Amino acid sequence: MNVLIKLSGKVIDDSQQLAKFIDGIKKLVRKNKVLIVHGGGVQVSLWMKKLSLEPKFVDGLRVTDKDTLDVVISILCGLVNKTLVKEFINSGVKKVVGVSCIDGKLLITDVDKKLGFVGKNIIKVNKELLELLLYKNYLVLVSSVGLGLDNKNLVITNINADNVTFAVANMLKFDKVIFMTDKEGVLDKDGKLIKKLHVDEIDTLIKNSVVTEGMIPKLSSIKQILKRGTSEILITNDLTKKGTVIVK
Numbered sequence: 001m002n003v004l005i006k007l008s009g010k011v012i013d014d015s016q017q018l019a020k021f022i023d024g025i026k027k028l029v030r031k032n033k034v035l036i037v038h039g040g041g042v043q044v045s046l047w048m049k050k051l052s053l054e055p056k057f058v059d060g061l062r063v064t065d066k067d068t069l070d071v072v073i074s075i076l077c078g079l080v081n082k083t084l085v086k087e088f089i090n091s092g093v094k095k096v097v098g099v100s101c102i103d104g105k106l107l108i109t110d111v112d113k114k115l116g117f118v119g120k121n122i123i124k125v126n127k128e129l130l131e132l133l134l135y136k137n138y139l140v141l142v143s144s145v146g147l148g149l150d151n152k153n154l155v156i157t158n159i160n161a162d163n164v165t166f167a168v169a170n171m172l173k174f175d176k177v178i179f180m181t182d183k184e185g186v187l188d189k190d191g192k193l194i195k196k197l198h199v200d201e202i203d204t205l206i207k208n209s210v211v212t213e214g215m216i217p218k219l220s221s222i223k224q225i226l227k228r229g230t231s232e233i234l235i236t237n238d239l240t241k242k243g244t245v246i247v248k
Helices: 015-028 041-050 066-091 127-135 161-171 199-207 215-227
Strands: 002-007 033-038 096-100 107-111 119-125 139-143 145-150 153-158 176-180 196-198 232-236 244-247
Touching: 002 015, 002 161, 015 033, 015 066, 033 066, 033 127, 033 161, 041 066, 066 096, 066 139, 066 145, 066 153, 096 127, 107 153, 119 145, 119 161, 127 139, 127 161, 161 176, 161 215, 176 215, 196 199, 199 215, 199 244, 215 232, 215 244
Parallel strands: 002 033, 002 176, 033 139, 096 139, 107 145, 176 232, 196 244
Antiparallel strands: 107 119, 145 153, 232 244
């Protein structure tokens, strides 16, 4: 079975949650091929503040000027990705590899110049690299820094990790898609878990501000993945439990 997981930066930042997640992945890779797209927004914002840079967001997406892009590249491609690779190796997973969406021209996007160096609208994907790594039974960790087409030149862009997850789900066939967050799932206006959600309800939740900030691009990507053929997607904070199951 092929399993695609989007790992939130908030989980990475929580040592207990991360340890529990790694333990779950150790069991999962014994019989499955697993690809993880990871975020790292918490860590990026932390280092931006250390460098006296103010993080700015529009609808949950990071405004990325040149200085911010330098931090994004350093933290997502370097510190976060390689630390995760190390943690999985230390946990006993023998075959682990970390790549960015720059490597092998994995993802090429348009550039959303309103937000700066931000990738939007996937133009081209290279699934050969991921297929090869999964075929060789590697646990694959993908950071969400890619290439954007600016006129005729390619520039490095910050791509929302939820959008990368959509692109990967669209380029390869996965039997199971999981969004791993620091929350137990999607919460209603009273803060209670919504155990099952129909894809058509997503727009209403966003319109009524029941979900906000980072959950907006997450649900928007999930909506697109479901429309492309996946039957259901899980949002959870625990691989052993069912949080919110979203169906089409």
